Every structure is written in C-alpha cells, then in structure tokens.
Amino acid sequence: MENEMTSKINPARLWNDIIESGKIGATEKGGLCRLALSDEDRQVREWFVESCRAEGCEVRFDELGNLFSRRPGRQPDLHPIAIGSHLDSQPTGGKFDGILGVLAGLEVVRTLNEHGIETEHPVEIIDWTNEEGARFAPAMQGSGVFAGVLEKETILSCRDRDGRVFGEELQKIGFRGDDVCGHHHPLDSYFELHIEQGPILEAEEKVIGVVGGVQGMRWYDLTLEGRASHAGTTPMEMRSDASVAAAEIIIAVNRLAGEIGEGALTTTGVIDAYPNSRNVVPSRVFMTVDLRHTGIEILDRMEKKLEEAVSTVCSLREVSGTLDRLWDSPPVKFDAECVGAVREAAKKSGHPLREITSGAGHDAVYVSRVAPAAMIFIPCKDGISHNEIESATPDTWALAHRY
Numbered sequence: 462m463e464n465e466m467t468s469k470i471n472p473a474r475l476w477n478d479i480i481e482s483g484k485i486g487a488t489e490k491g492g493l494c495r496l497a498l499s500d501e502d503r504q505v506r507e508w509f510v511e512s513c514r515a516e517g518c519e520v521r522f523d524e525l526g527n528l529f530s531r532r533p534g535r536q537p538d539l540h541p542i543a544i545g546s547h548l549d550s551q552p553t554g555g556k557f558d559g560i561l562g563v564l565a566g567l568e569v570v571r572t573l574n575e576h577g578i579e580t581e582h583p584v585e586i587i588d589w590t591n592e593e594g595a596r597f598a599p600a601m602q603g604s605g606v607f608a609g610v611l612e613k614e615t616i617l618s619c620r621d622r623d624g625r626v627f628g629e630e631l632q633k634i635g636f637r638g639d640d641v642c643g644h645h646h647p648l649d650s651y652f653e654l655h656i657e658q659g660p661i662l663e664a665e666e667k668v669i670g671v672v673g674g675v676q677g678m679r680w681y682d683l684t685l686e687g688r689a690s691h692a693g694t695t696p697m698e699m700r701s702d703a704s705v706a707a708a709e710i711i712i713a714v715n716r717l718a719g720e721i722g723e724g725a726l727t728t729t730g731v732i733d734a735y736p737n738s739r740n741v742v743p744s745r746v747f748m749t750v751d752l753r754h755t756g757i758e759i760l761d762r763m764e765k766k767l768e769e770a771v772s773t774v775c776s777l778r779e780v781s782g783t784l785d786r787l788w789d790s791p792p793v794k795f796d797a798e799c800v801g802a803v804r805e806a807a808k809k810s811g812h813p814l815r816e817i818t819s820g821a822g823h824d825a826v827y828v829s830r831v832a833p834a835a836m837i838f839i840p841c842k843d844g845i846s847h848n849e850i851e852s853a854t855p856d857t858w859a860l861a862h863r864y
C-alpha cells in the first residue's frame with residue numbers, strides 16, 4: 462500500500478453516499494423503512510449496483526440475492542478480500558445500521574481507484590440479503606445460507622406476514638441470480654464495519670471498537686401452570702398462583718447475572734398471564750428468558766442456575782414449570798489474524814480504541830464459519846440503533862478507515 466496520506470478515504474464522499482442511500486425509504490424522523498425485498502430494497506440495490514459499476518466493478522448476485530461487487534486484483538486466482546454488511550433496515554430503522562458497512566466498501570474501492578492502487582487479491586463489496594429479519598424471519602438469511610447454516614429451500618419458501626413468498630419477492634425485484642449461494646464463492650477474508658448499537662464506545666470516549674467476537678445467546682420459553690381460582694374467595698395459603706411464581710423467577714433471573722458476573726446478561730422480555738382477568742388468580746404464565754455470555758461454560762452455568770431457580774420457585778409456589786431451550790447461538794471468536802489487522806490499523810491511526818465484544822448478531826457471525834472474519838465498531842449517538850434517530854458522524858468512521 463502507498464503511504465498513509467494518499468490512501469485515506471474521503472469522509473465527505475462517504476457521508477454523501479449515506480445521505481443518498483437514506484433518501485430511499487426515508488421516514489419522517491430521519492430514519493429508514495427499507496424492508497428486505499421491498500420496492501425500496503430494489504431501488505437501493507439498483508443505485509448501489511450503478512455506483513459500483515461506475516467504479517469499474519463487476520457485479521453479480523446469487524440465488525439468494527446476495528450481491529457481490531468485485532474490483533479485480535493483480536492475481537485473479539486469489540480469493541477476494543471482502544468488505545460488506547446489509548442495505549436493508551428495520552421498519553423504523555436508522556440510516557447507518559448495515560448501510561455504513563456496505564458503503565464503506567464502496568468508499569474503499571473509490572479510494573483505491575483514485576490513487577491507482579493495485580491489490581494482489583480482488584476486493585469485493587457484499588450486500589447480504591435480509592440481515593434484519595424484520596419482514597422475513599429469521600434474521601441474517603443471505604449470510605446464513607451462504608455459510609451453510611440455513612437451508613436454501615427453507616429460506617426461499619418462507620413467507621412474510623402477508624403471505625408473500627421470499628423467492629417470488631426476490632424474483633419480483635429482479636435480484637434472483639443464477640450463482641449458487643455458498644461455498645462456490647470462497648472469500649479470502651471478510652471485514653464488516655458497523656455502528657456499535659450499544660453505549661460503550663461513546664461512554665468511554667473511544668473511537669474504534671476492535672471486535673474480538675460475538676457473545677453467545679440462549680433463548681428459552683417457560684410455561685408455569687398453577688390453578689385459576691376466585692380472587693375474593695381463595696385464601697392466600699390455598700392458592701397456586703402462576704404470576705407470583707413468575708415474579709420470583711424474573712427476580713431470580715435478574716440476580717443470576719450478578720452472581721455470575723463477568724458481563725453476563727439476563728432478560729425476561731415477554732410475560733403473558735392467563736386468563737388475564739383482574740379477579741382471577743392466574744392459572745398460567747408464559748414467559749421468555751434470554752441468556753448471553755461470551756463463554757460456553759459460563760452459559761452452561763447460567764442455564765443450570767436458571768433450571769435451579771425455576772424448580773425452587775415452582776416447588777415453593779406449588780406450580781409446575783416447563784422450561785424449553787429453543788435457540789442456542791454459540792459465542793463466536795473472530796479470526797485472530799483479521800482482528801490483529803484491525804487492531805494494528807487502529808493503533809496506527811493513533812485514536813483511542815477498545816477491545817469489544819458484539820452483543821448483537823451480524824452477518825459476520827455466519828460468514829466467520831466459512832472465511833476468516835472480523836468486525837470494526839464505531840460509536841453511535843447515545844448507543845441507539847434500530848431506531849429512526851440512530852446517528853453516527855463522519856469523523857468517527859473516517860478514523861476507523863485509515864488503510
């Protein structure tokens with residue numbers, strides 16, 4: 462690479478791209494509604510493809526609609542070094558989540574072109590289809606099929622809430638390609654720049670987050686069965702009250718995180734009581750539990766404590782409890798060499814950096830199963846994301862992009 466002065470990106474140009482992209486599916490509050498495979502998704506893809514072709518890139522898309530824009534390298538036999546993320550958004554999403562990572566790839570290509578820099582490997586910019594999972598669930602479908610974690614046919618036939626089929630909608634927007642999705646498209650390495658979507662970098666006044674990995678998460682459904690009875694005639698000591706058991710379990714789950722320490726996170730996000738009537742002792746409560754940590758052994762310990770808490774409370778309150786684990790996403794450790802490259806570049810920039818673990822899922826999680834991968838975080842205002850007021854500034858991402 463050339464000296465630092467000539468190989469820096471142009472933050473104003475990248476900012477301009479963010480603004481241009483933000484016009485497609487713009488919401489009143491300055492955010493985005495650009496659901497996967499919607500007409501807005503088509504528009505932003507067409508705009509992006511045009512921008513890439515203007516830089517001399519060859520653009521291809523696979524059968525899942527994942528979009529690959531390639532700038533040739535000196536050695537065409539080498540696998541591409543990829544930079545990417547996603548262009549879709551939540552229904553009330555922000556302009557930066559995902560979009561920054563894709564457009565940063567375009568800015569890197571523009572910078573290389575501008576300075577006539579040749580690379581050994583091809584450089585590829587990737588837009589993964591449906592990262593958000595807002596319209597078609599689950600999330601991270603394009604990268605999930607690419608990595609062989611999700612079934613292609615299952616995804617192509619999944620439906621949105623209006624009954625529309627993924628594969629047909631993809632066809633309709635004109636981005637269903639012929640390329641087989643997955644290992645037919647090897648990557649040398651993959652880098653994803655993303656807003657942190659949390660408050661840590663901003664609070665500690667750090668500019669670059671060197672992301673070592675993504676924490677593991679386990680999701681549980683818990684159903685508590687008690688006995689419905691009259692609120693006015695059933696003495697307290699003769700009740701089998703599912704809500705009281707639920708309340709004690711919520712507290713126990715919250716305490717569990719403190720007992721484990723080391724960054725353990727626990728959440729009880731859903732609680733439904735039946736029959737949900739003010740003068741009936743609840744017979745049943747359905748609730749969910751979300752456990753997160755970077756270590757599998759710690760997650761195992763958390764799960765054990767959760768099981769103990771449920772059984773202790775249930776026997777004390779004379780209700781029965783059924784705990785089902787319905788999702789287990791193991792912790793991800795990104796490739797040491799890729800993370801090292803990010804760390805070195807960040808150090809060289811002289812700006813404050815911090816080692817960080819991602820609390821949220823990203824395309825890089827799946828891609829890391831089939832290619833060496835790493836992520837770079839930049840702060841976002843007040844740690845807010847998945848919200849129209851999501852914000853980041855050119856200063857921060859320019860620092861994160863000194864190649």
Ligand SMILES: [Zn+2]
Binds near residue numbers: 547558559592823
């Ligand atoms: Zn994202």
